[in-house]
Amino acid sequence: MDGVQAFKERVTEIAKEFKKIPKSETIRLVSHLDCDGICACSIIINALNKDNRSYSILILPQLKDETVAKLAEEDYQTFVFTDLGSGNLPSLNRYLSNKKVFVLDHHRVQGLEADFIQHLNPRVFNLKENEISGSGVAYFFSKHLTSDYKSMSHIALIGAIGDIQENNGFSGLNCEILDDAISEKKIVVRTGLRLFGVNSRPIHKLLEYGSDLEIPGVTGSESGTIQFLHSIGINPKKGYAWKKLTDLSDSELQKLVAGIIMRRSDLNNSEDIFSNIYYLPDESLSVLKNAKEFSTLLNSCGRLDKASLGIGVCLGNPELKRRAVKSQSNYKREIVTAMHWFSKNKDSSDVIRGDGFIIMNAKYNVLPTIIGTTASILVKSGDFPDGFLILSLARNSDMTTKISLRIAGRTSNVDLKKILSDIVAISGGEAGGHQYAAGAVIDTAVEEDFILAAQNILKNLIRKK
Ligand SMILES: [Mn+2]
Structure with missing residues (x-):
């Protein structure tokens, strides 16, 4: 059986389990904060509304162990996770084993599936990463709950676009959703x-x-x-x-x-x-x-x-x-405020200029949620040569600092995630991301150590080139 077929059979099985839940129960719906997560959640809400079910929503930037532990203390018997959860199977296993748990996700699977978790993830069936997003997974699930699922077909694709799955067209299961959206006149494709x-x-x-x-x-x-x-x-x-x-x-x-x-x-x-x-x-x-x-x-x-x-x-x-x-x-x-902050503070002690890199510490002057976008706009401004690095910091309200690292051009073969990992290995903190865009979170208390470590590592890196 091919992956698509196996995926769809799994959807049917999981929906069958879901239908066993009495309609008197209030379902706890937990989703991811980004575009795809918002779309996935909306698709499920539409389906639950049409299926006459009540629910309560929680939207999270990421699912942490502590959050799962807290959820376990809530009165809800059924939890539906969309666009997150597959990376948290160990903590779901640990805390929610006496609940009914549905995970509709497409992120990398970490840990083992367990019988009590109704886990739906295209990766389990070896489908490709750009074939379907969290909202697409929710969409296929919603087909079993309401006949009015196609009214959300465009939302499933908007989620996929948010996760950058559209690249000169869609592929795989996303194409099936696009067919629905076109036949429903929800979407018209132009060039x-x-x-x-x-x-x-x-x-x-x-x-x-x-x-x-x-x-x-x-x-x-x-x-x-x-x-x-x-x-x-x-x-x-x-x-x-x-x-x-x-x-x-x-x-x-x-x-x-x-x-x-x-x-x-x-x-x-x-x-x-x-x-x-x-x-x-x-x-x-x-x-x-x-x-x-x-x-x-x-x-x-x-x-x-x-x-x-x-x-x-x-x-x-x-x-x-x-x-x-x-x-x-x-x-x-x-974003405009952030760009202004940068141009006004270019020569201040908050912006450290090295040979081939800049470290900017916006502290509370730029929202931590847009510091990465700001750095991306800067490296694309044409003001910096290929391979130039911009490391930016901005503070969250909880005594942590959000960090992002971006590079001008894509010709150089440095790995930004590796660089940030090396820096936080010295200062403390957690790094993630990929080769061309990486981020980290550190305690605000170690900002100075971080910047010092970053200066040393970036200097050496540029010297080696
Ligand atoms: Mn997603």
Whole structure:
């Protein structure tokens, strides 16, 4: 039997177990804070609503042992974990063995499955990592609870997009969901420039913050963007207002495409500037008409600790949609604040400049949830040579400090996760991430030790090159 078939049979089995739960029971629904987790949770909520069940929701940035221990003390008999849980099988085994536990996840499986855990994870069936996300897993499960599951098909794909599973199209089980979304007219697929914020933002902002489409000298630089537009004969303004992509004439659009390709000519895949656009015809707010922007909005809801707003958006509540869009502008403002902090403090003692690297300690001046995004925008600004490293720190409110490490360009073969692991091995703390983007959390008390260790390790690293 192939993996897809085996996965689907497992879904049927688990749903059958779920249906045994009396409808009088309140279900504890625990999900992940990111876009995919918010979408997964919303899909289950829709299914539980239609199935006349009551539930109580908990959204978490990550599932820790202590949290599982606390959950065990709650009165709930049934727990449904979405987009998390597979990495916590040992603690689920330890604390929840007298409860009914459903895990609908796609993350790496750690520990052994146990009989009392209804575990659904595509990795168990050797499906590929980008074939289905947490919300896709929830979607397949929801099919068994309600006949109205297809009304959430676009949400399952927005979750997958949030987890970067869309790359010039979907694959595997995500394609099945896309077929549902297209036949339900929830999604229309078009082709367009690989830029995000296509519908809602002025062109110059689109290009400046277009982390999806790197344009040397333009990405991350407002003046660079305006100069670029003038140099290719496009006036970024229409009267007093800034032009949006939809304001451009066909010939201007051609100029823009040509100009972007020229600027990108030194990059690998320089002509890879088009991508699929997943258009959501039912949405009335422009930000929500594009699935990619929708997913960005959900991510920023999570990062601003407003996951419930995101859930409201997925479930189609017009008032919550309006509020979520407003809170996203707060998120953008936070990023702008962070960039301003950096340019104002470039020469202060909070920004240490080394040969080939910068260490910036924003302390409480930048939100810890956006310090990584800030570093990413900086390394893409074109102000730093390939291989340049930016290590950024910002404080959480619980006496810990969030750290992220980013690199300019992708030509160098350094492993950022390894570097951060080496540093926290000296200072204390925990590191994670991957080769090109890594993060860590340390106690704020050891910030100085961390920065000292980082300086030594980064210096040696640059010297070795
Ligand atoms: Mn996920």
